[in-house]
Amino acid sequence: MKSIKKKFIALTATLAAAALVATAAPLLASQSASTYKVIAWNDLGMHCACPTFGGFLLLPPFNTVKAQVFKYGTNDPVLITSANAAGMTVTYSMVENTDAILQADPYFSQWISYSPKLFPGFAPVVGGKVMGLAGNGIAGTMTYDSTLLDWTAVGIPAYPVTTGDPTKDIMIDPLGGPNRDPFLTTNVYVKDSTGKIVAQTSTVTPVAFGGCCSCHLKLAAANGYPSTPAGSFAYLGKMHGQNSSKIDISMIDPDGDGVGGPIRCSWCHWDPAMGENAAPGLAAVWPNYTILPGATFTKADVKVSQYSFSDVLHRFHTQDPLVLSTYDPNIANNCYDCHPGNNVNCYRGSHKVKTAIWCVDCHGNLNQRVAAGQLTQPWKTSTLPSCTSPALGIKSAFACHATSVVGGTTYPATPTLFGKFINSRGHKGSPKCQTCHGEAHAEAPSSMTLDNVQLSTQQGTVAGATYPTGKNSTYALGVCKFCHPNKTSTWGVPPHM
């Protein structure tokens, strides 16, 4: 009876996931007959975005979707690039995010109000369409990156929204609002020169709130400030004023409206996540900014910091006595204190499914990352873990994948093979790791059914596909016939070189 019940639950979950995909990409099932195949993914497996923007900006709506397109027919598929596209286009369209929904959303409305101040010159809505910081909206055309060999839409303003479907609205709102859907869907279409769709797919585009508010609202109340985003900003500013900079950021009024904020931290702390190699400095962005009456610092104190945003943020939280002794003595290991874990789980891929590996095993815990100097060069490829080794300066407790040995075959290592996963390639040099293995942090098979739907559906289009015992279509692309019409329909580990 228990077994039947378990099977029923599994079947229900599968049907629910299938229903979601049916909504997202109704033409996907017919793709097996098409000449082209497309596989898409989100670059990181999770992005964060803040619920409020009136005080300071931690994380803007900024998501990136990538795709690879292959022409199927000859024994080896042909990678479709901008050079051989012959008028074809690759477009994307988000499902749960629409222009109307985002503009009516109380949190996203704040982004619309404050982002022109945070990024002077930026228009978040153009002609009624929501736009992202890199010029892409929630639907548009992807551009080909000839270095990374993929089609890309950078900086899509994806934002968690309430869909009304309780199976999707699983993310808790730290400010007490209704739950939201963090695992959004992006449909990707390949169209020929006449505009006819020749291939399409759907991928999960994850975006969630972090856990910052749950501590900072309490912190504000404990220190006599309102337990609100505004109160939290005021106290956070005061704390900032107690560090060596002496600057209470809540007393800075960039636009002269008599109210502190909004502040973008990366005006003074350089932030590669914003595509910057150096911080511009507040005066370069807002030459006529003012300091509110009662402040205990002057414009002479407002300088560009030598420390990156990532460095100050992480190092403070892992070394501050108050944080450790009052809020979390194990914050160095508890990444979900801040990164999305509120029923979301950034880390949900096959490493989590099959092993006891944690975030810190690949990236290092915060004490290790500080000691290894990782935070002095955040977001650099050099600090990322790879398939064969943990991050710079980290000694992993677990053995990583042996260098260049896959499925018992040894392959020579090259700069693009067995590299950093996110932008590396293998298997004759064209397919990206993520094309076959899925999104970073959600590698196939993921613990979340929705992540597995794309690869499972793609491999499911191969008639008679078979899998070794213990494996199934949710595993990484391995059914040779999916790409090579004259090869086997049995799943296996393909050559990675």
Added chain:
Amino acid sequence: MPKICRSLFIVLSLVMLCAATALAKEKPRSIEAASDFDFAKTKAYMREMETRPDFPVSMVLANDYVYSLLAMEDNIDADRQNAVIACIESLQQKNGGFVADKANKNASILYTDFALETLGLLNATNAVDAGKVKSFVASLKNPDGGFGFSQEKRGSSLATTYYAVRVLKTVGGLDLVDKAKTAEYVKGFDKKAGGFGPVKGVGVADAQSTYMAAYVLNALGMLDDTTRKNAVRFLKTTPYAGNKSKEQPDLDELLYAIRALKELKAAEMIDRKLANAFMQKLYVKANGGFGPLEGYGSTPDSTTTGLRILAGIGKLKAPAPDY
């Protein structure tokens, strides 16, 4: 019924009644009573740590592992106990204090407390040099009566003073405390509405600070009746002592409220029903752990806090020493 049989029946009934009463008294402390939770799963979840090559990983996780398994009356074999003790010994620094993990060099009072509690749970406090620990704590003493976090970050706070007093009590070093001065320092964190907060003057009281203050004052024999009543008055306003407010319970605050009420000799005010119901909400059936917030996934830390709460309300047997 013959008289002898009737007498035998009465005697047997009395014996059974006594036995039943005794069992009833024991019942709240047994694991079976907490049938809302599948502790076999919880044990397996906490034991996942054993599969890690770097077991027990760090000071806090070693504490999580030891406390959780003992609270669930599970056995920790000698090899694992020795691994935990060796890990903790390796984290003691030359100045006598302890660090969180091997990447750290600056010993702090916080991780020194974790070290001593974990060793205490394993009856292995003598594995470390108590004299060196006392010297370390003494080096953190400040003129204001409080104690600092570390030799590098010397400022006093209520939390760091609490940890210092707890460590000194464990190693028999309370004579190092200037009782009147420390009590005065701690009382400075009181709030007009009753209770204590983490900051002097401004801000609101919370259960964590109230517990910490009550612990220190009790340990020093300086908890007067007025302070006690004021602290209880504040706790009465929280959902943990029966106040039917709309305030959502908080995992850490619930634990500290339970501890505070016990410290203040007002344990009867603990809303055990609320505590148990809240723990059910945080329980993650998939792996038997507890999440830090409703809807969150489980972590070793929040699972251990959950078990501490269940021990605090008598659903589990609190492993000694229970702070």
